[in-house]
Amino acid sequence: MPKYLVDLSPLRRDLSYVVVENGVVRIGALTTLWELSKSILHQDIKYAGFMDVFRKFGTMAIRFNATIGGNIASATQYSDYITLLLVYDAELRLESVHGVRKVRLEEFLVDKRKTILMPNEIITEISFKEPPSKTSSAFIKFDRRELLIAGIVTGAIYLTEEEGRIREARIAFDMISEHRIPGRARSTEKCITGRNISEETLIEAEQCLEKEMKRISDWWATSEYRLEMSKAILRKGLRLVHNRILNGVM
Amino acid sequence: MAGIVKVRLEVNGREYIVDVPPHERLIDTLRYRLGYTSVKEGCGRGECGTCIVLVNGLPRHSCLTLTSTLDGAKITTVEGLAPEGKLHAIQVAFIETRGMQCGFCTSGFIMMTKALLDHNPNPSYDEIKEWLSSTLCRCGSYHYYFAAAKLAAKYINEGKIYFDEKQVREKYHLKVV
Numbered sequence: 001m002p003k004y005l006v007d008l009s010p011l012r013r014d015l016s017y018v019v020v021e022n023g024v025v026r027i028g029a030l031t032t033l034w035e036l037s038k039s040i041l042h043q044d045i046k047y048a049g050f051m052d053v054f055r056k057f058g059t060m061a062i063r064f065n066a067t068i069g070g071n072i073a074s075a076t077q078y079s080d081y082i083t084l085l086l087v088y089d090a091e092l093r094l095e096s097v098h099g100v101r102k103v104r105l106e107e108f109l110v111d112k113r114k115t116i117l118m119p120n121e122i123i124t125e126i127s128f129k130e131p132p133s134k135t136s137s138a139f140i141k142f143d144r145r146e147l148l149i150a151g152i153v154t155g156a157i158y159l160t161e162e163e164g165r166i167r168e169a170r171i172a173f174d175m176i177s178e179h180r181i182p183g184r185a186r187s188t189e190k191c192i193t194g195r196n197i198s199e200e201t202l203i204e205a206e207q208c209l210e211k212e213m214k215r216i217s218d219w220w221a222t223s224e225y226r227l228e229m230s231k232a233i234l235r236k237g238l239r240l241v242h243n244r245i246l247n248g249v250m
Numbered sequence: 251m252a253g254i255v256k257v258r259l260e261v262n263g264r265e266y267i268v269d270v271p272p273h274e275r276l277i278d279t280l281r282y283r284l285g286y287t288s289v290k291e292g293c294g295r296g297e298c299g300t301c302i303v304l305v306n307g308l309p310r311h312s313c314l315t316l317t318s319t320l321d322g323a324k325i326t327t328v329e330g331l332a333p334e335g336k337l338h339a340i341q342v343a344f345i346e347t348r349g350m351q352c353g354f355c356t357s358g359f360i361m362m363t364k365a366l367l368d369h370n371p372n373p374s375y376d377e378i379k380e381w382l383s384s385t386l387c388r389c390g391s392y393h394y395y396f397a398a399a400k401l402a403a404k405y406i407n408e409g410k411i412y413f414d415e416k417q418v419r420e421k422y423h424l425k426v427v
Contacts, residue, residue, distance in 0.1 A: 059299065062296060065311070
C-alpha cells in the first residue's frame with residue numbers, strides 16, 4: 001500500500017489538449033483516449049494508427065478514463081500508445097519543481113515498468129513533428145479475441161511515400177529484444193527504405209526482421225510463434241499503410 | 251479527523267455529503283454507504299464492467315474510482331434512470347427482450363446503453379456491440395442486450411422515455427422483491 005497517493009485529476013483542465021501548431025503535434029499527458037478520439041488524430045489519415053490503437057484498447061468503457069500519459073508511464077510491452085508513438089519519433093516533456101526536461105520516448109524507456117522518470121516528476125506533454133503529406137500509419141494487435149486483450153504480439157508501422165516508393169519507414173513492435181518494452185526495428189527500416197511495396201520487398205522485410213528481432217519464449221507463447229506473428233504484422237501493416245496513403249482512407 | 255475527506259456528490263439527482271477515507275472506492279460508497287446496490291462488483295479490476303456507472307454523463311468503472319477524487323460530481327446508477335414509479339425505456343427494452351438470466355451483469359449493460367444513447371440516439375449495430383462489449387456476461391446474453399439497446403433507441407426516438415412501473419410489472423409478471 002503506497003504511503004501517499006496524489007490525485008492528478010485537478011490538472012486535467014490544463015493537461016488535456018491536442019494541438020497542431022508550427023508543424024508540431026502536441027498532446028497533453030492527461031488527455032483521455034475518448035478525448036483523443038474527438039481530435040484531429042482520429043480524422044486525418046496521417047494519424048491512422050491512433051484509431052487502430054483506440055479500437056483495440058481494453059474496452060470502450062476504459063477509453064473514457066485512460067489517459068495517454070498514463071499508458072506511457074506504465075512502460076510495458078502492452079503499452080500500445082508507446083509502440084505507436086515510437087514510430088512518430090515522439091518526445092516527452094517531464095516536469096517537476098526542479099524544472100522541465102524534454103526526452104525522446106526511446107530514451108525514456110529503460111525496461112519493463114522502468115523509466116527515467118524521477119519520483120518527483122510527471123509527464124506533462126507528448127509531442128512529435130507533424131507528418132508530411134503521403135504519410136500514414138497502422139497499429140496491429142494479435143491475441144486470442146477481439147477485445148480486453150493485452151496483445152501477444154503488437155506492431156506499429158509508419159511510412160512516408162514518394163512516387164510510390166518508401167521515402168521513410170519506421171517500424172516498432174511490442175518487443176524487439178529481450179527487454180519487455182516496445183522498440184524500433186531500425187535495421188528492417190533501412191532494409192526497405194527506397195523500395196516500393198511489392199512481394200519481393202515484403203519477403204526481404206521479413207528476412208531482415210528475422211535477423212534483427214530477438215524474441216523470447218514465455219508462459220503465453222514461444223519465441224518462434226512470436227517471430228512468425230511479427231512477420232505477419234510487418235507484411236499486413238506495410239500493405240495497409242501503403243493502401244491508406246494511396247486511397248487517403250482507412 | 252486525519253485522513254478523512256469530505257466529498258459532495260449528487261447521485262441520481264440527490265445531494266449527499268460523505269466523509270470517506272481517501273482510498274475508498276466509489277463502488278463501496280455507492281453500495282454500502284448510499285444503498286445503490288444495482289452497482290455490482292464482478293472483478294474489482296476494470297475487466298468485467300458490471301460496476302459501470304455514469305460520472306458526469308460518461309462511463310466509469312466504479313471499482314477503479316476513488317470517491318475522494320469526485321468532489322462535486324454527478325453520478326447516475328440504474329436506480330436514477332427514471333423517476334419514482336417509472337421505468338426508463340432502456341430498462342423496459344431489457345425486460346421485453348428477455349435477455350437477463352442471472353441478472354448480475356445487467357446493470358453494467360444498462361448504464362453503458364444509457365451512455366451510448368445519450369451520445370448517439372441512433373447507433374448502428376456495430377456501435378452498440380463496440381460500446382456494450384465493455385461488460386462481460388457469463389450467461390451469454392450478449393445478443394439479447396444488443397437487441398435491447400436497439401429497441402431502447404426506438405422507444406426513445408418515438409418519445410417513449412418513461413413507462414409506468416406498475417403496468418410493466420403486471421404485464422411481465424415481475425413481483426416486487
